[in-house]
Amino acid sequence: MGSDVVIFWFRSDLRVGDNLALAEACASAGRLLPVYCHDPAADAPTRWGFARRGPHRRAFLEAALDDLDAALRARGSALLELHGAPCEVLPALARAVGTDVVVCEAIAAPEEEDELAALRAAGLRVRTVWQSSLLDPAALPFAPARLPKVFTAFRQAVESAGLQPPAPLPAAQTLPPWPDLATGAEAAHHLRACRRSYKDETPALPCRSGGSRESGGATSDADAEAEHCIRACRRSYKDETSALPCRSGGSRESGGATSDADAEAERPIRACRRSYKDEASVLPCRSGGSRESGGATSDADAEAEHHLRACRRSCKDEMSALPCRSGGSRESGGATSDADAEAERPIRACRRSYKDEVSVFPYRAEPASFPWWRPDFAGGEGAALAHLAGYFAGERPRHYKATRNGLSGVDFSSKFSPWLAQGALSPRRVFAALRRHEAAQGASEGSYWLWFELLWRDYFRFLHLQHGRRLYRARGLNAAAPPPAHDPAAFAAWCEGRTGHAFIDAGMRELAATGWLSNRMRQVVASYLIHDLGGDWRAGAAWFEAQLVDYDVYSNQGNWLYIAGRGTDPRGGRRFDPDRQAATHDADGAYRTRWAELDRRGAD
Ligand SMILES: Cc1cc2nc3c(=O)[nH]c(=O)nc-3n(C[C@H](O)[C@H](O)[C@H](O)COP(=O)(O)OP(=O)(O)OC[C@H]3O[C@@H](n4cnc5c(N)ncnc54)[C@H](O)[C@@H]3O)c2cc1C
Known part of the structure; x- marks a missing residue:
């Protein structure tokens, strides 16, 4: 032209x-x-x-x-x-x-x-x-088509080749x-x-x-x-x-x-x-103060009430706009007529979830692990870079491996993923900051483990380069796997946090209320849907896509396939025993109590 x-x-x-x-x-x-x-x-x-x-x-x-x-x-x-x-x-x-x-x-x-x-x-x-990705696929010690089936083999190949990511590019001063x-x-x-x-x-x-x-x-x-x-x-x-x-x-x-x-x-x-x-004021904390601010003043209460009404209206409008029947989704295949007949149930569940989200509003003083409504957790490169600098300036990287399986709080893991997912932050900037931190404060098991997790992120990206659309089939890469089953009622209960298992329900309620879930809880609730409820992993992946503030197509698909045993790993699926997980990671029951309380108040 x-x-x-x-x-x-x-x-x-x-x-x-x-x-x-x-x-x-x-x-x-x-x-x-x-x-x-x-x-x-x-x-x-x-x-x-x-x-x-x-x-x-x-x-x-x-x-x-x-x-x-x-x-x-x-x-x-x-x-x-x-x-x-x-x-x-x-x-x-x-x-x-x-x-x-x-x-x-x-x-x-x-x-x-x-x-x-x-x-x-x-x-x-x-x-x-x-x-x-952090690593350049062209620099890998194997062609993407020969990506190892198991993450450990991938990581070892990368590490023994001494592969390092390219340095991040500075931002241009001016643009055309x-x-x-x-x-x-x-x-x-x-x-x-x-x-x-x-x-x-x-x-x-x-x-x-x-x-x-x-x-x-x-x-x-x-x-x-x-x-x-x-x-x-x-x-x-x-x-x-x-x-x-x-x-x-x-x-x-x-x-x-x-x-x-x-x-x-x-x-x-x-x-x-x-x-x-x-x-936007659906957000629990937009106006009525932050979790640091403690109890709302009466002015804040009045404002809160205003926003709550507005947000109810928005949610209602939003739901009423949903045909909820036939639209596209990540996986192929449309709804069957049976699925159509059953559609009302998950729709109702979904509506309730939206209502619950609204009902989160009075809980704005509760801790949220990724309070994205606060300026320091807002979307965009500015907040991302400030968070990155703050994270590596302190002690958190050193303790990362020991704390990363936490369930609640802003500090137990890096919280980089929402910014990485929207691309406000690049993995190479994270890596460069990690290296600077190690140069200044010394390398540690924690700092190594951050690199390790960033390699997981890359692994799921390269898996897409290797297998493409095949990752989106109901059976994934496992031709021998039975077709997944879908029970709309059980699925709706899972989405809503009403399965009857307190640990699972706590996680699902946190997800719908805040858009965030720790890695540990993601594993536990995904496993529960697939291995305990016998549900369709694609429905779970779609619910995560809808809810997660850090939704990322590669990491979401890759992790769901992995837990379902439909990815590349020949060792099959991963079941997490929910009772054992609760005993290990929520020994005092504080996490269950917090979200059960939300459940009670939401039902009022
Ligand atoms: C079923 C399921 C679905 C998931 N869906 C997503 C998703 O949509 N988007 C997403 O970013 N992550 C997803 N994850 C991976 C992981 O849970 C999140 O990346 C992590 O919890 C984000 O928190 P963080 O940034 O504090 O992670 P940290 O523990 O601090 O890890 C640092 C970074 O490493 C990467 N990372 C860590 N764990 C994983 C992992 N298992 N897979 C891929 N990358 C990882 C992330 O980029 C993360 O920001 C999913 C995990 C499961 C089990």
Whole structure:
């Protein structure tokens, strides 16, 4: 196409530092347009009867996008947030800015690869850069196709080869400017296409009055209304300037509202902002103080009550928007009619879970292991780097191996995973900080074990390079395994934390309430679903995907397969005896008591 414009598509790499893909995009771009796509599929219902992404991760993501936008602005750029499937909005945007080049990070999971295939089929030249692992796959002492079946063999091969990760890249001081926005008939045509993509998203957004997917071609009235909503909804995602390429050919320098229409648009904008804020206030601790603040004052109580009402509304709206029947999910295959018939039960369970989440609100003084509603645990590179520095400045790494199996608290493990999962933090930055810590304070068993765990993370990534889609089959890699069974009632009880086993129920309630679960509890509850309840590991993986603030496609799939005995490990599945686990890791019952209390209060 001969243009020097490059679209940089942020995926799970929401950072400016150590972002190899971004650096490569900048190297070839005269003008760079950084974008993020809010794909409605991310919030679509799964075949298991609940929305694919819950409010924890959504709010954590919003914080990361704000942070990323600020970091880009500090470098002379900004983030454009698009609403729609990437295969729809990116081609429309590319036409609007006169390019066909998109650069992004590579993600070796089936849906993410399908996204790229769809973009290429739409005529875009998509360049991908692999960057999410600590180790460079090309530097491994074996081809990815010959990845050892067992983690220990992988680790030993890496260690005996003396393999070290590359040093992290510093963040660029400046970024190429945004492209000029084309005007004229041709551009107007593309801009409309881009707007339509926004409009399609509108029904899922708080200002619902725009068109709907079903409504077909837009009339001019509908277009006008859509435009109204589009502006509002774009801005509700923080900042009107971020949507500018789709704005009548204006430039992002052109500032705020200038016309009557713009002034009129302010009203729904404010409404939308409120809706999103309210949704964010699902969070137990957003407003009424933090767990350090102790008992709420009466002012805080009043504010809390306000937020609680708002958050109930949001949850209700959210649930009422869920068809909960047929949408996509990570694994292949749609719901059977039996599953459809049974769907109501998990839906009810899911609703209750959302209600429980709301009911967490009065528990804001309770400790949470990853209180992502606090500024120091917020999504984004800023909080991630501050956390990284704080973690390695103290004694925690030294004690990591001894404490990592803890169940509650912010300190028992590193808590890097949510930032790693959204890409606000790169594993190479973690590793560099680890080495600096060892240089300053000496290596320890704890510091070694952090490297060990980061290798687990890499292992599941390389497993995807090796096996790809086969990891998503019901039998996984184990052709001899029986097909998994699914009992919707038992599954719903597991999701809700009502299995009757106090330790399991405590874990499941913590997960739904906070979006976090320790590694130990993840293992125990996953094992319980698979080996004690005889449930379908894919349903469990989907529930974790919905709930976990640190959901990561590779680590989630890999760990579930491992526990189910459907991965590469020839030793078969892993059953964790829940009684023994409770006796070992919750000997005084404090963990069970805490979450049982939530259960009692939630039932009131
Ligand atoms: C069923 C199940 C599902 C899981 N789903 C996810 C997921 O969606 N996202 C996710 O990041 N982790 C997942 N894990 C792995 C692990 O539980 C979390 O990475 C860990 O609890 C995060 O806490 P932390 O950052 O404090 O970890 P730490 O114990 O401090 O470990 C440091 C880092 O090492 C990596 N790591 C540690 N344990 C594992 C592991 N078992 N597998 C892969 N990487 C690991 C993580 O990146 C982690 O941040 C899952 C584990 C199980 C058993």
